[in-house]
């Protein structure tokens with residue numbers, strides 16, 4: 219299959235965003251808007267993106283990575299000028315080339331395929347994407363002739379008042395026959411209201427040469443371009459709904475889509491229920507038959523099947539099958555939690571490994587710790603992991619019973635089946651089955667095998 223080049227314009231300043239950050243790196247559902255454009259291209263077929271960068275070029279390269287080619291536009295002299303920068307990379311192409319804007323992230327692979335198909339079927343020099351919208355403010359308008367064919371394109375700044383009333387807009391997504399595009403580019407001028415080289419003028423030039431120009435109608439939602447923070451919020455809402463629709467179509471229950479926030483790329487298994495006011499961010503994966511929320515916040519969480527997470531925050535941690543978390547637990551990064559574990563109210567865990575069937579209810583801090591299976595952590599237990607200079611590890615072996623309000627001063631190890639008394643401050647290792655009580659704790663006896 220022939221690989222089709224796609225020029226993605228991402229060099230603009232994005233003045234209307236009022237931001238120090240390049241516009242195309244502003245995020246929607248956790249990913250830079252430019253990422254969605256590249257993703258749509260990837261899903262559309264065998265496409266080789268060429269990203270035109272300029273303002274904040276290094277940031278864009280870093281955020282998007284090496285999967286695409288970059289060309290730099292030294293000065294933002296307009297969309298036509300941006301495409302000119304990619305021209306040297308298109309010289310050997312005689313088939314189609316896609317041209318997209320990095321600030322139009324809702325464009326779908328289906329529309330891109332329709333544009334390509336339409337260009338192939340008609341042999342058109344240019345196929346543009348149009349849409350009829352309620353409010354065309356800010357967009358270039360598509361002008362039709364008496365025969366209904368595209369007769370012109372005009373930027374809003376250059377519109378007459380009659381043209382301003384036209385509600386059919388140019389979405390800025392095109393497929394050109396590459397030789398036609400390359401032929402048109404040198405004819406662009408800056409003779410317009412904004413003093414820029416307009417890409418739509420390349421289409422106009424082709425029209426004037428009598429070449430075939432076609433338009434494919436997209437839906438008004440997918441052509442939304444982001445020029446301001448208000449647009450950003452609006453498009454975020456559309457993107458969020460799309461992500462939730464995809465989850466629901468795959469068998470996830472979303473109780474209230476209006477208050478559920480799921481980042482792009484998050485995976486959720488079948489028959490999981492997501493309750494209101496929950497956010498699933500950054501590379502989170504949730505298994506099947508889970509109950510998430512209300513008020514669950516997951517960031518980089520890897521959650522097994524049948525897990526319940528109620529009103530809690532889980533950051534960059536793994537949760538085993540059948541475990542329950544919350545309400546009001548905070549799992550900071552680096553935890554690996556086993557199966558059927560119970561983590562309850564006001565428990566904070568950081569960098570802890572927790573074995574199967576262990577219980578950590580009520581107001582505990584477990585940091586830099588390795589807990590075995592079937593351990594019971596009493597209310598108010600603290601692993602004192604920091605001595606003011608360094609962090610130390612607490613080891614708690616299988617079936618240890620930690621009494622309420624125990625302070626475990628790390629580094630320390632409690633052997634299998636050990637017990638601590640309520641309120642004890644344990645500063646020395648406790649041997650297997652040892653019962654340690656007091657401040658500082660002393661081993662007063664050993665549990666019998668059947669105890």
Ligand code: UD1
Nearest residue numbers: 227228229230294295296297300320321357358388390443
């Ligand atoms: C552009 C179109 C307009 C269309 C609208 C659709 C032109 C002249 N206008 O207007 O017809 O209706 O998009 O959303 O094409 N860019 C560069 N280099 C530049 C200028 C822009 O790379 O020198 C990039 C920007 O980063 C952006 C895209 O091109 O991703 C569009 O630029 P923008 O200034 O937002 O164009 P609009 O005014 O929205």
Ligand code: CA
Nearest residue numbers: 321443444445
């Ligand atoms: Ca724009």
